[in-house]
Amino acid sequence: xxxxxxxxxxxxxxxxxxxxxxxxxxxxxxxxxxxxxxxxxxxxxxxxxxxxxxxxxxxxxxxxxxxxxxxxxxxxxxxxxxxxxxxxxxxxxxxxxxxxxxxxxxxxxxxxxxxxxxxxxxxxxxxxxxxxxxxxxxxxxxxxxxxxxxxxxxxxxxxxxxxxxxxxxxxxxxxxxxxxxxxxxxxxxxxxxxxxxxxxxxxxxxxxxxxxxxxxxxxxxxxxxxxxxxxxxxxxxxxxxxxxxxxxxxxxxxxxxxxxxxxxxxxxxxxxxxxxxxxxxxxxxxxxxxxxxxxxxxxxxxxxxxxxxxxxxxxxxxxxxxxxxxxxxxxxxxxxxxxxxxxxxxxxxxxxxxxxxxxxxxxxxxxxxxxxxxxxxxxxxxxxxxxxxxxxxxx
Numbered sequence: 001x002x003x004x005x006x007x008x009x010x011x012x013x014x015x016x017x018x019x020x021x022x023x024x025x026x027x028x029x030x031x032x033x034x035x036x037x038x039x040x041x042x043x044x045x046x047x048x049x050x051x052x053x054x055x056x057x058x059x060x061x062x063x064x065x066x067x068x069x070x071x072x073x074x075x076x077x078x079x080x081x082x083x084x085x086x087x088x089x090x091x092x093x094x095x096x097x098x099x100x101x102x103x104x105x106x107x108x109x110x111x112x113x114x115x116x117x118x119x120x121x122x123x124x125x126x127x128x129x130x131x132x133x134x135x136x137x138x139x140x141x142x143x144x145x146x147x148x149x150x151x152x153x154x155x156x157x158x159x160x161x162x163x164x165x166x167x168x169x170x171x172x173x174x175x176x177x178x179x180x181x182x183x184x185x186x187x188x189x190x191x192x193x194x195x196x197x198x199x200x201x202x203x204x205x206x207x208x209x210x211x212x213x214x215x216x217x218x219x220x221x222x223x224x225x226x227x228x229x230x231x232x233x234x235x236x237x238x239x240x241x242x243x244x245x246x247x248x249x250x251x252x253x254x255x256x257x258x259x260x261x262x263x264x265x266x267x268x269x270x271x272x273x274x275x276x277x278x279x280x281x282x283x284x285x286x287x288x289x290x291x292x293x294x295x296x297x298x299x300x301x302x303x304x305x306x307x308x309x310x311x312x313x314x315x316x317x318x319x320x321x322x323x324x325x326x327x328x329x330x331x332x333x334x335x336x337x338x339x340x341x342x343x344x345x346x347x348x349x350x351x352x353x354x355x356x357x358x359x360x361x362x363x364x365x366x367x368x369x370x371x372x373x374x375x376x377x378x379x380x381x382x383x384x385x386x387x388x389x390x391x392x393x394x395x
Contacts, residue, residue, distance in 0.1 A: 001025070001049060005081040005117050005205075007039030029053055029061050040081050055099060059083055059092045062099070064110070075186070080116035086138035089119060093145035100149045111186035114151060115195070115208065117178050118142065128161065130173040151181035157213075157353050158197030162206040178208055194353060213353060223258040226265065228318045238264065272319060276312040279305055 025043035033039025161174035
């Protein structure tokens with residue numbers, strides 16, 4: 001699927017670019033331009049994807065996508081070309097917000113992806129050059145839209161700015177005007193899809209490429225202290241007894257303690273997600289038993305299992321809350337789905353998909369990234385001075 005924005009083309013029947021595009025991507029949705037601006041084309045291959053038009057205007061097209069290789073996977077795609085006029089943009093955000101309330105505010109809603117030229121930045125770091133960034137009504141309109149619709153910035157791989165005024169020297173202005181946002185369930189169902197900023201060639205905007213990027217999991221699972229451990233009644237005495245038995249220097253003892261903690265966790269807690277499922281299955285078995293109504297034994301067993309279930313639910317919530325790094329919810333809040341989604345998004349943001357080495361080359365291969373990072377930190381450990389400047393990763 002390909003989307004072209006600001007085509008400025010009123011009649012596609014005589015347009016050479018559109019004819020060439022249609023040869024390989026025969027189906028399309030077209031929003032005509034005015035001749036001075038606007039215009040939006042979306043073309044796709046029906047062999048790869050089934051598309052239904054849901055809604056469109058001069059500033060956006062919203063489609064339902066069904067992938068032919070997996071008909072059960074569906075998504076909503078909104079491609080936007082937001083007007084340079086902020087009052088017209090406000091109308092776009094209000095329209096999409098109301099549509100989201102009508103269409104998406106339902107349980108088990110379809111994942112939503114919004115992508116395109118939003119003609120607005122959200123924070124100071126998304127602009128370089130020109131007048132200082134201000135929290136204008138246009139910025140607040142866009143922020144309110146993303147909050148109302150529960151959309152999360154997809155992030156990007158590549159250069160940080162997608163638009164240039166194409167001037168030189170101190171007159172050059174760079175901004176991140178083109179971007180992608182997605183609903184929470186998009187990140188859960190499509191965790192390996194990332195947005196790339198491609199080189200800006202022949203245009204003042206960068207092309208955006210949404211592509212599936214495979215990132216292998218770390219080869220060794222990292223040790224993590226679990227917050228739920230210290231709430232176990234036997235944990236403190238076990239830890240106080242275990243520590244004196246360890247030998248060696250501090251790092252050796254810490255390594256030994258982490259190994260002992262992992263074994264203690266497996267023995268004491270096990271797999272809490274599997275254990276929760278097992279308890280739920282036992283409760284269901286009791287409640288569907290023919291003897292359930294008159295059996296005091298089953299009633300007592302049910303009460304015991306419900307107590308265990310409440311404890312496991314608390315442990316699962318702590319497990320996901322720790323991984324989501326959520327600290328602002330009160331102690332009594334229980335929303336495992338929220339924690340799980342937040343952890344998924346954080347895990348996605350923590351991936352290093354590309355870095356720029358000291359020669360200015362972009363490394364995308366995971367093996368090259370790993371080797372470069374190892375060599376970089378090894379070289380730091382062998383130098384007698386601390387460098388004044390380091391090249392950080394680009395995500």
